[in-house]
Every structure is written in C-alpha cells, then in structure tokens.
Amino acid sequence: MAAMRVGMLTGGGDCPGLNAVIRAVVRKGIDHYGHAIVGFRDGWSGPLNGVSQELTIENTRGILHRGGTILGTSRTNPFKESGGAEKIKETLEANRIDCLIPIGGEDTLGVASKLSKDGLNIVGVPKTIDNDLSGTDYTFGFDTAVNIATEAIDRLHTTAESHNRIIVVEVMGRHAGWIAVHSGIAGGADIVLIPERPFQLDEIVNHLKHRHARGRSFSIVVVAEGASPAKGEMETQTDEVDAFGHARLGGIGNALAHELEKRTGFETRATILGHIQRGGTPTAFDRVLATRFGIAAIDAANDGKFGKMVALKGTNIDLIDLEEAVAKPKTVDDDLYAVAEAFFG
Ligand code: F6P
Numbered sequence: 001m002a003a004m005r006v007g008m009l010t011g012g013g014d015c016p017g018l019n020a021v022i023r024a025v026v027r028k029g030i031d032h033y034g035h036a037i038v039g040f041r042d043g044w045s046g047p048l049n050g051v052s053q054e055l056t057i058e059n060t061r062g063i064l065h066r067g068g069t070i071l072g073t074s075r076t077n078p079f080k081e082s083g084g085a086e087k088i089k090e091t092l093e094a095n096r097i098d099c100l101i102p103i104g105g106e107d108t109l110g111v112a113s114k115l116s117k118d119g120l121n122i123v124g125v126p127k128t129i130d131n132d133l134s135g136t137d138y139t140f141g142f143d144t145a146v147n148i149a150t151e152a153i154d155r156l157h158t159t160a161e162s163h164n165r166i167i168v169v170e171v172m173g174r175h176a177g178w179i180a181v182h183s184g185i186a187g188g189a190d191i192v193l194i195p196e197r198p199f200q201l202d203e204i205v206n207h208l209k210h211r212h213a214r215g216r217s218f219s220i221v222v223v224a225e226g227a228s229p230a231k232g233e234m235e236t237q238t239d240e241v242d243a244f245g246h247a248r249l250g251g252i253g254n255a256l257a258h259e260l261e262k263r264t265g266f267e268t269r270a271t272i273l274g275h276i277q278r279g280g281t282p283t284a285f286d287r288v289l290a291t292r293f294g295i296a297a298i299d300a301a302n303d304g305k306f307g308k309m310v311a312l313k314g315t316n317i318d319l320i321d322l323e324e325a326v327a328k329p330k331t332v333d334d335d336l337y338a339v340a341e342a343f344f345g
Contacts, residue, residue, distance in 0.1 A: 001302050004035045004098040008055070010069040011043030011076070011108030015127045015141030016282035017290035019063035019070055021103050024294025026060045033302050038095055043074040043104070044111055047088040048081060052095060064287060067280045077243035078111060085118060092120065099301040103127050105139070106326055107244040109309065113322040116307045123300045124309035124322050125293045129278055132176035135325040136311035140290040145172065145277040146182040152273055153187030153220060160218040166208060166260055166268040170253030172277050173224035174246065175329045177337075179277065180224035184340050190219040192340040193256075195226035196331045205263045207345030212266065221260070223252055292317050 006029055010018050022039070029035040037055040040046025053059075063070055078084030092100065099121040102112045105128035116122040126133045131142035149171045160167040169189075171179045177194020184192035190211055193199045208219050241247055257270035282290065289312060296310040296317045308319040 001033070001304065003033070004301065005038060005096050006035050006298065006301050007038045007040055007047070007052070007092060007095065007097040007100040008071070009040040009043055009046050009100070009102050010071045010073045010127070011102060011104035011111075012073060012128070013075075013105070014068050014073050014278055015129050015139075016067045016144040016278070016280065017140035017286040018068065018073075018103060018127060019066050020140070020282065020287045020290035021125055021127075021294040021297070022055070022070060023060050023063055024291045025101060025298045026055045026057060028295050029298045029301075030057055033298065035298075035302070038097060039071045042072040043076050043108060044078045044088070045074045045076040046071075047091045047100075048076060048078050048084060049087075050091045050094070052091075064291075065281050067278075067282065075107065075242045075244060077107065079114065080243050085115060088115065089118075089120065099123060099306065101125060101297050101301060105130070106133060106329060109133070109322060110326045113326050116322055121301075121304075121306040122322065123297050123306060124325065125297050126309055126311065126325065129179065130173055130176055131178040132174075132329040132331065133325055134328055134330045135309065135320040137314065138289065138312050140282065140286040140293065141278070142178065143285040143289075144280075144283045145179050146186065147283055148277050148280075149179055149183035149222075149273055150186040152271070152276075153183055153189065153222065156271060157188070157220060160220060164217040164267065166219045166221060166257070166264065166266050168221045168223060168253050168257040168260065168268065168270040170223050170225055170270065170272040172273070174226045176331045177224040177227065178332055180222050180227070181332050181336055181340050184222040187220065187222070188343065189222040189340070191221040191344055192337075193221070193223040193227040194332055194337065195224055195228070197337065198228055198230040200230050201259055201263065205260065208260065208264050208266065210345045212264075219266075221256070223256055225252060227252055
C-alpha cells in the first residue's frame, strides 16, 4: 500500500504495555512500510482539540519497559461534546490521517466503533488491566496487575498471620472480577468476591468461622472494587461519575472489613491496592502481547482491514469486528470461579 499517515491515541485508564504498542506501531509502520505515524494527546481529547505530535523512531526509543503512556490519556467522551464527532473528523482530515489506531478499553473502543460506523478508518487495540473486553482472551496490563496484586497478597499473608487478623484486600475490577480471581487463586485467598456474584455476608462469615475453628488464626479476603452484597445492605460507591457514566468506585474493602470484624469478632484490616496495580513496568508477558498487538494493528492498517480490533485467540493474534469487542463486557466464567471457591473457608 502507498505510504499512509496513521494516527494513534491511548484512552481510558492507563495500563502497563501501552508504550510497547506505540513503539511497535512506530517501528514497523516507519521502518517496514514507510508510513508516517501521528500521536494524538490524551485520548479522544487529542483529535477533539487538534493536539498531536509526529511520532518517530527516535522519540519512541527506550519506552518498551516503561509503564504509563507517552501520549497521555483521558476519559474524554467525544459524544458528550456538542459536535464532538465532527471535530474529530475535521482534525483527522486536517492531519491527512488515513487510518486511526485507538488503544483502549470498552469506552475508548466504544467511541471507535461508533466513529468506524460513521465511515472513519479504524483499527482498535484492546487495553485494560481489568481484562473485561470481549473477543480477546487477554488484554495487556492484566498480567502485570495480577502479579502486583499477588505480591501484595503474599506480603499481607505474613502480617495477617503474625497478628491473627483477617485482611481484606480490595483490587480493581469494575464490571468483572478477573484480577480478583487470578490474584486470589495465585495468592491463596480464603475468600474471593467479584462483581459477577453478589455476595451473602452470612456465607462469608460462616466460611471464616469454619476456617478459624479448624485451627487457622488469620484469613485473606480478596474483593474486587465492583463487588457488592446481594441485599445491597452496604454503601459501596460515591456519587461521582465519569464522562462515560461510570461511578467512581472504592469503598467496598473498608465497608466489608468493618462488617466482618463486627460479625466474626476477629480483628480485621483493609488494604486498598488502587492505582498501584496500574503503575510501573509491564511484565514480560504484557510486553510481548502489547508488541504483538502493535505489529498486528499496523499490519491491518496497511492492508486496509478497517473496523477491526486485534485480539488474542489461544496463541494467535486475530482480527475481530470492533462492534463485537464492545458489545458486552467479558465476565468471569463459573468454572474459573469454582477453582477459587474450592479454597474458601
Ligand atoms: O481502567 C480500568 C480501571 O483501572 C478500573 O479497574 C477502575 O475502576 C478504574 O480504571 C479507575 O479509574 P480512575 O483511574 O479514573 O480512577
């Protein structure tokens, strides 16, 4: 294909591995295809407000292992701005962009899918530490987050044991409990609570009492930030919402710790891992997956395969319809949860 001008942006929550995608797109796009790569700043805010920078091999060197994103990110929703989609089209035309590669989760790629239906040439790259995007077995960033959470659980184990305490560990996971289940299994959690399964406080209390009656004097409870009790008897979110209407979460860990201490009589503490799970250097797995996604995305752009998202299927990288990827979140399946459940109590 003749030389193209390819735009790129990173949207939504940042995620270890974003820079590895950027580097891969730039390296193969320029070196192999002779395309020009333009980076838009701060998610959809960049094309909305016309803020961009030329990406070169030189200015994307040394970023493979770096967390965050050199392009910046935001949760800007252009469909919330009057004439937002039109402004984006104008910016892309003014920059003579032939194809845009947005790297993001359900919100960023949801916008991408709408713009693609409106006729823009788009190839999406899936990113989220939550691993909740449909159509791909894994998103990069997830493995890093799970490793960080697992290490935290290991550390909390020793202090919980020394003090005979229950420790509640709150991990990220708004709609899906992938991080909670994986880190819970890897870290040997005694209870794992996820958004897909509203929990019964009485059941948890029974599990913990049973465990302590069997001679254990401490417990680790992993809870995803989006988990909630079945009867809705605890406050778990603030009133604040972002541009995509998502509530700002955070609070279930403390609320649960309070309830568990009250109902079990065991001293309890809560630890909220928060943004530590998204920061810092990506694991080797995430660097490889992000690099493969970047290469597949620039290949698809070069081949004119638009309206698609690159995806991991088994061990292969595939192209799937963007629409399919954002149709519904990918939630934790019962079989995987049953593995965690085998160790409850
Ligand atoms: O990007 C996903 C995520 O990390 C969720 O797990 C979490 O709920 C949310 O982002 C937090 O968003 P913010 O960084 O805007 O506080």
